[in-house]
Amino acid sequence: MTSNLQTPPDILTHVDAGVMTLTINRVARKNSITAAMYDAMADALESANHDTAVRAVVIQGHETIFSAGNDIGDFLNNPPATSDAPVFRFLRGISSFPKPIVASVCGPAVGIGTTMLLHCDLIYAGDNAAFSMPFVNLGLCPEAASSFLAVQLMGYPRAAEALLLGEPFMAETALEMGLINRIVPPAEANALAQRQALKLAAKPLASLLETKRLMKKGNAGMVAERMAEEGASFGRMLHEPAAREAFSAFMEKRRPDFSSL
Ligand code: COA
Numbered sequence: 001m002t003s004n005l006q007t008p009p010d011i012l013t014h015v016d017a018g019v020m021t022l023t024i025n026r027v028a029r030k031n032s033i034t035a036a037m038y039d040a041m042a043d044a045l046e047s048a049n050h051d052t053a054v055r056a057v058v059i060q061g062h063e064t065i066f067s068a069g070n071d072i073g074d075f076l077n078n079p080p081a082t083s084d085a086p087v088f089r090f091l092r093g094i095s096s097f098p099k100p101i102v103a104s105v106c107g108p109a110v111g112i113g114t115t116m117l118l119h120c121d122l123i124y125a126g127d128n129a130a131f132s133m134p135f136v137n138l139g140l141c142p143e144a145a146s147s148f149l150a151v152q153l154m155g156y157p158r159a160a161e162a163l164l165l166g167e168p169f170m171a172e173t174a175l176e177m178g179l180i181n182r183i184v185p186p187a188e189a190n191a192l193a194q195r196q197a198l199k200l201a202a203k204p205l206a207s208l209l210e211t212k213r214l215m216k217k218g219n220a221g222m223v224a225e226r227m228a229e230e231g232a233s234f235g236r237m238l239h240e241p242a243a244r245e246a247f248s249a250f251m252e253k254r255r256p257d258f259s260s261l
Pocket of ligand 1 (some may be wrong): 028067223
């Protein structure tokens with residue numbers, strides 16, 4: 001069955017042969033994600049969860065950019081105000097999504113572009129993939145339970161480098177740390193993700209669901225609790241002087257000045 005759901009064009013949603021593919025499609029703004037895009041992705045995941053014709057999901061970007069993270073203009077002018085804000089809705093949706101999620105990542109994956117991957121099951125990266133979680137550089141704190149999951153995945157020293165310094169790391173490092181499954185030429189990443197998702201879609205759904213549930217069970221309570229705590233801090237810090245300075249600096253294409261903060 002092939003169908004196209006009605007979603008904003010910045011997020012393309014396509015269902016075919018048991019696989020829902022979500023494409024982040026705002027390349028002119030480096031696939032940065034607005035509130036409307038989080039809503040579209042949360043809606044698509046909700047629909048994929050309930051649609052028995054969907055057995056696996058692919059999340060992909062463009063060959064040159066996965067996502068530059070949250071739209072910084074939105075952070076300034078339309079910050080998430082409550083725990084029901086679209087970004088938090090999306091994060092709760094992806095972190096509790098019961099069917100397998102395959103991600104294809106090429107180019108920069110900044111902020112939530114990296115942290116959403118901590119909730120995917122199989123991740124294929126182009127050799128141009130560059131992962132970063134520069135929350136501190138923006139006067140913010142981690143989200144998506146990354147303060148817990150990154151430490152668990154990478155060990156504390158490397159998580160501290162990634163989250164306190166906020167410096168990017170490349171696909172080879174991500175592979176070595178176990179964040180991703182395989183590195184391929186960027187032009188091949190989306191096709192590989194699609195092939196792997198089709199393999200998953202051919203398997204018995206109940207077995208996929210139960211296996212994923214069991215594998216995630218040890219973390220589930222902690223992830224939800226940490227996401228809520230991070231979300232409360234993140235929401236407060238968005239309005240504090242360091243973040244306002246960082247966002248203004250980005251919009252004005254200058255270096256932020258944190259010397260008095
Ligand atoms: N929000 C809003 N606009 C963004 C954006 C974001 N997160 N990331 C990029 N853009 C915009 C730029 O402002 C620029 O707009 P312009 O053409 O009007 O000047 C356009 O997208 C192209 O970005 P540019 O920075 O010129 O591309 P690049 O290839 O040199 O760098 C990135 C790509 C992703 C490395 C860089 O854009 C970046 O670091 N973005 C910010 C990432 C970030 O801090 N995100 C928040 C994480 S919590």
